[in-house]
Amino acid sequence: MTARKRLRAGLTIGLLALTTLLLLPLSAAAARPPVLLDPGPDGQPLSGAVAVANDAPLAAVLADSVSWHYPEQTLRTTRDAPFWLRIHFRITDPERSLLLELPTTALGIAEFHGPYDAAGEALRGPVQSGLRKPYATRPLGSERAVMPLGALSPGNYHAYLRVQADLTHAVTPIAWELTDYQYERAHKRLFDGICYGVLLTLLVYNLALTAVFRDSSYGYYVVACGFALLTLATFNGHAAHYLWPGNPWLIEHSYQIAPALWLAFSGLFARAFLAIASRSPRVDIALKLAIAAALGNALLGVAGFTSVSHRSTEIIALAGSLLMIVVSFRSWRRGYAPALWYMLAIGALFVTIGLTVLVSWGLDDSAFLLGNALQMGILAEMVGLAMALSARIRGMQAEKLELTLRSRVLAEAAATDALTGVANRNGLAEGAREILARPGEHALMLLDLDHFKEVNDTRGHAAGDAVLTAVAGRLRQQLRESDLIARSGGDEFVVLLGASPGRAQLEAMAQRLAERLSEPVSWQGVELKSPASIGIALGPQDGHDLDALMLAADRAMYHSKRSRGAYAFFDSLAGGQGS
Structure with missing residues (x-):
């Protein structure tokens, strides 16, 4: 054999070997045995048992004129690229009604063909469903994409699924027995219902607070809570099921619009609640841009730019949450206590959004996180x-109570005589308005201290202050708590009785006061004397208001002083009588 022939033979053998190596995976894929469908109570994930092929007409798929391969990792959709799934499976128990589930609610296209028996005969008609179809097209009325297989006779079968989504979603099929699937979905709906109930309660409660307080924070919270509720209902498939089942446009686009608006109003709530505009102007600019971007994402979703809108919303949610954690922490450190609750709330959201994004971007395969974290x-x-x-x-x-108490203290101080602790002229005027407005008879006593000027002149103002303080104390001892005591001038006191007793009792009271005030006051070892002359006016006969009663009592008091009596009634002056 010549060298040229040997070279040609070697090349031929090498090409045959290379061809064999290239075709070996395809042969292995084609020869892979069917998977036994025997799901337990938690389903049967079919990872590694599902063949995948690029999009092609159904006839080519059924004729195996496409290239199938078996990925071992989790199957995921790619943006705007439909592809086929083929499950070659075996049934041994004819009593079990089975189905295949794709663990997502957000497939734009979900077509089911088969199952086909070993002879290639379709046992069920094709089903075309997905976000772009009315909800009624979904098998079993399920929020997730499911393909009922029914109760099949023992044997080998093929099922074909054509799927497409604008975003990345895990679509590795899970085999279920029908009763177990319905039981699992009932548990999920119960959990969802509890979450919806809590959110609705918070929404209604804060809506009532919005009406009471007229505070923009509560209004933004209510709207944000509403869109958060709509976001959950959309991602769980309940918005499509119950809110707009016959509107495919809303079914599809609510996946972008609802979360974008939730983020926008959450940002508006943060601005109002943390007073960011006044406390952190630079942060406020960044937050305004984030809010504008979220609103822009909603418009992108409306326009059909699904992938851009969704990814941008995820980034804004992560970055915005982190920014608000920092801002609320600083606000809390500055003494704004409610910011701690805000920081904890946004911190929890940041963690769960991060976990959801990890799954959404294909960095984690946890079905639990995908379905429940957000x-x-x-x-x-x-x-x-x-x-x-x-x-x-x-x-x-607390601030209102503090202001009320402070205002009350200031009001009392403004209406109180600083030396004696009884009411001053302002306090007398305020108290008289209330007392004289009551029905019935009233009595006003005007007391003027005799010889008080002598005490001041001979002993000094400290002695005079001691006398005034003692007089106020003795009046408190002799009168009721409901009676108003006031110092109306330098040495004048007023007593206003809200419910005037009879004439005899008034005379006894006046006599008792005169006797008590005539007792000396001990001051630095000296006995100070300053008895009082008392004038009494009765309402309403002597006057209907404070000024009229004061004038009448003043005339009676001067009559008492001139006659050197203890007291005098104004209505006795005409007859020249005084006591």
Whole structure:
């Protein structure tokens, strides 16, 4: 054999070997045995048992004129690229009604063909479903994409699924027995219902607070809570099921619009609740840009730019949450206590959004996180924000109480004589308006201290102050708590009786006061004397208001002073009588 022939033979053998190596995986894929469908109570994931092929006409798929391969990793959709799934399976128990589930609610296209028996005969008609179809097209009325197989006779079968989504979603099929699937979905709906109930309660409660307080924070919270609720209902498939089942446009686009608006109003709530515009102007600019971007994402979703809108919303949610955690921490450190609840709420949301994004971007395969993380995060966020608002209410109430007490103290100080502790002229005027407005008879006593000027001139003002303080104390001892005592001038006191007793009792009271005030006051070892002359006016006969009663009592008091009597009634002056 010549060298040329040997070279040609070697090349031929090499090409045959290379061809064999290239075709070996395809041969192995084609020869892979069917998977036994025997799901347990938690389903049977079919990872590694599903063949995948690029999009092609159904006839080519059924004729195996496409290239199939078996990925071992989790199957995921790619943006705007439909592809086929083929499950070659075996049935051994004819009593079990089975189905295949794709663990997502957000497939734009979900077509089911088969199952086909070993002879290639379709046992069920094709089903075309997905977000772009009315909800009624979904088999079993399920929020997720499912392909009922029914109760099949023992044997080998093929099922074909054509799927497409605008975003990345895990679509590795899970085999279920029908009763187990319905049981699992009932548990999920119960959990969803509890979450919806909590959010609705918070929404209604804070809507009532919005009407009471007229505070923009509560209004933004209510709207944000509403869109958070709509976001969960959309991602769980319940918005399509119950809100707009016959509107494919809303079914598809609510996946972008609802979360974008939730983020926008959450940002508006943060601005109002944390007073970012006044406390952190630079942060406020960044937050305004984030809010504008979220609103822009909603418009992108409306326009059909699904992938851009969704990815941008995820980034804004992560970055915005992190920014608000920092801002709320600084606000809390500065003494704004409700910011702690806000920080905890947004922190919980940040963690769960991060976990959801990890799954969404294909960095984690946890079906539990995909189905529940965001829901738990939104629930924690809204409960935490409600607690923050409650803490704010408590703070506002405490501030209001403090202001009320301070105002009351100032009002009392303005109406109180600083030396004696009884009412001053302002206090007398305020108290008289209330007392004289009551029905019935009233009595006003005007007391003028005799010889008080002598005490001041001979002993000094400290001695005079001691006398005035002692007089006020003795009046308190002799009178009721409901009676008003006031110092109307330097050495004048007024007693206003709200419910005037009879004439005899008034005379006894006046006599008792005169006797008590005539007793000396001990001051630095000296006995100071300053008895009082008392004039008494009765209402309404002597006057209907304070000025009239004071004038009448003043005339009676001077009559008492001139006649050197203890007291005198104004109505006795005409007859020249005084006591």
